[in-house]
């Protein structure tokens with residue numbers, strides 16, 4: 060029998076009668092869930108939350124919705140064993156990469172004329188058929204002609220085994236013609252079982268009550284299909300634990316099966332003592348998890364959770380002796396947890412999570428380095444032991460781990476499986492190889508059919524340690540990067556232009572005559588098409604306006620006490636170096652974002668550095684901006700070597716006082732190292748590394764907009780990180796965002812980059828706006844976009860962020876290019892203490908003071924006393940000599 064449950068009225072299913080029925084059905088295997096619409100995976104979530112069912116097929120009722128395979132894949136990923144596709148749609152959908160054992164087809168035999176043809180066509184691509192037939196008879200048994208027809212179709216369908224082994228399953232759905240009162244019964248089930256088919260029965264027609272004549276008894280629906288050739292008519296029954304390990308052999312009767320299903324415990328038929336409720340006297344009871352029927356329906360397997368000392372009357376777990384391997388290890392660890400002998404190492408691990416952490420890391424590392432078969436087995440055993448200690452400590456059983464594995468094996472969508480940057484051996488190796496390459500290139504392309512997907516976490520389900528690791532950025536291998544950057548800085552410092560030219564040839568693949576061009580720049584070298592020029596001019600005007608308004612040119616003057624006047628005024632930093640990235644994309648917009656505030660501030664010398672193009676020239680857009688902001692030179696170099704040239708100066712490039720601008724890890728590391736080198740005597744704006752974005756979205760957000768924003772930053776580089784904090788989003792809303800991410804990403808020219816950066820990025824589901832903003836403040840993103848109802852209200856709670864984009868019509872792209880705000884912003888969480896580039900970045904402030912005689916006389920005592928406290932006599936004396944004169948003069952005037 061195949062039971063069906065209609066999920067459109069879930070309230071009804073919460074009554075005790077149905078809860079009980081569903082639990083019992085779960086013991087017997089597959090259940091069909093009818094869902095209202097194909098896209099409605101949330102009704103399944105709701106059902107699974109309320110009831111324990113692990114093997115279910117999904118039958119989406121509305122036929123017309125089967126237009127593509129995306130929703131089908133989603134339902135299978137969610138955990139459905141099979142999806143039932145209507146015969147009218149099965150040939151028009153591309154189901155080629157869904158395994159046959161996950162697909163069932165429903166055929167309406169009253170309407171379909173060429174069922175046989177269809178079955179032949181579908182051979183090897185589906186694993187079950189549901190035949191719908193209308194009964195025009197009120198007799199208790201099915202009409203002979205119908206049985207013959209169904210039998211022929213069943214034989215045809217079952218002619219071949221499935222590609223992965225096993226037989227096609229046939230379900231029969233019987234409907235009544237209006238004037239006929241045919242009601243399926245145990246006899247119908249028996250009749251259909253005779254032709255290897257099973258009856259599909261709605262849950263409303265089922266009962267656990269053996270005396271109910273109207274409804275179908277669940278136990279009988281099973282026992283009526285069993286066969287036995289034993290003289291005592293019992294069924295041989297293997298009893299196994301949740302992981303399938305045989306505990307012993309017993310016998311079952313129709314009556315014991317009925318009792319087992321009713322009580323959901325291990326009940327068998329003892330050949331000497333009748334009904335046997337396992338553990339009733341010994342305490343070694345069993346919770347029944349499944350009853351499975353073998354391939355020829357004459358033996359059973361009871362899957363049970365065994366309590367007490369074990370199944371065997373000799374007080375061991377199995378009748379075949381003690382367990383070995385993983386089961387034995389798990390048992391030992393559980394015993395140790397309850398009562399460990401003195402000095403037990405395992406018990407030490409239970410009590411010392413740090414030690415356990417270290418051992419797991421150590422063993423994982425050793426397993427990675429193991430080479431021979433013996434070494435690998437040895438190290439894997441170590442790792443499994445320590446992992447299992449962690450599991451047992453936290454109440455996780457081997458069964459729980461296997462359930463996870465089984466769940467994952469049901470996923471159709473393959474995970475990209477990239478390692479987190481921290482563990483990404485491939486990219487470390489690649490970085491090493493890149494030393495000799497011109498430019499960083501994307502490592503791999505998106506495999507066809509691979510879903511481009513962010514990782515997903517739920518704040519309420521993750522540990523503090525996990526949360527901490529989410530707050531971290533893709534690791535910058537600081538030591539490693541520093542070790543590469545140090546010799547580059549030294550080389551340029553010592554050998555100047557010659558080193559710069561050589562390093563540009565090495566890293567950018569360009570051999571230059573001279574590493575610099577000076578203003579005035581050739582008009583033909585900065586010629587632009589009209590639309591580009593107009594766009595740059597418009598962006599320039601907006602950025603200028605906003606940055607000019609930031610410049611308070613007046614001096615600050617405060618009389619702190621009578622006759623004591625303090626003031627502060629600003630001066631531009633004289634010589635500034637602006638780094639414009641040009642590795643994976645050349646960014647003239649960055650030239651605007653750095654050049655304009657430098658110009659507004661009045662810096663006397665502006666030098667721009669940017670990697671050259673392959674032909675040794677600078678992109679005309681960058682040169683046009685350089686001209687507009689009044690740059691005196693453009694350095695044709697990128698990476699650490701460009702930073703070194705700006706910091707130390709070369710024969711052709713003047714040293715600057717401050718270096719600003721974003722860049723990759725080499726650029727950022729070089730800026731930080733140069734700043735720490737007192738011989739360079741420079742400052743930097745801030746660490747502005749790989750782009751980041753955090754989006755907070757609620758139920759009012761538009762999935763397409765959210766996805767487009769996330770991708771807009773993910774396309775910068777493989778190391779970009781984007782985060783979506785989803786505030787109480789329904790599974791459906793979230794799924795729509797995920798779908799948009801995949802669809803939009805798949806058609807991007809930089810799909811190779813986003814298919815690397817998106818899987819390293821993550822979605823965090825939270826339950827409230829407070830949780831969302833707290834996480835965002837802890838993360839301190841470079842960019843924060845608020846896709847929220849009344850988004851502006853959240854602004855006052857934002858504590859840490861580089862720049863905020865408020866509401867669904869404020870895409871980050873506007874700030875990246877042209878609205879007016881700056882796009883050079885702190886990353887890696889530095890938004891906690893750094894501002895983005897602004898006009899003040901290019902200014903320094905000088906303070907001054909002037910005291911009158913009266914002022915000095917009034918303040919003198921305070922200063923002299925403080926100097927005495929610090930025992931700095933010269934300080935005290937500088938005031939004393941004056942105060943003495945002032946007082947003498949005052950005496951004379953009296």
Ligand SMILES: NC(=O)c1ccc[n+]([C@@H]2O[C@H](COP(=O)([O-])OP(=O)(O)OC[C@H]3O[C@@H](n4cnc5c(N)ncnc54)[C@H](O)[C@@H]3O)[C@@H](O)[C@H]2O)c1
Nearest residue numbers: 566640641642643670697698721722723749750775883884
């Ligand atoms: N935070 C911000 O405000 C902001 C703004 C714009 C861009 N960005 C970021 O800037 C970064 C730009 O990076 P990019 O790589 O495209 O350009 P880039 O100009 O920063 O770096 C390219 C240079 O790196 C050097 N390089 C490459 N491989 C090297 C190696 N193995 N060893 C030493 N040097 C090497 C080369 O000299 C090359 O010219 C991106 O991550 C982007 O997200 C950030």
Ligand SMILES: N[C@H](CO)Cc1c[nH]c[nH+]1
Nearest residue numbers: 646648649750751875882
């Ligand atoms: N999003 C980058 C800041 O992290 C800036 C940029 C330049 N071009 C496009 N975007």
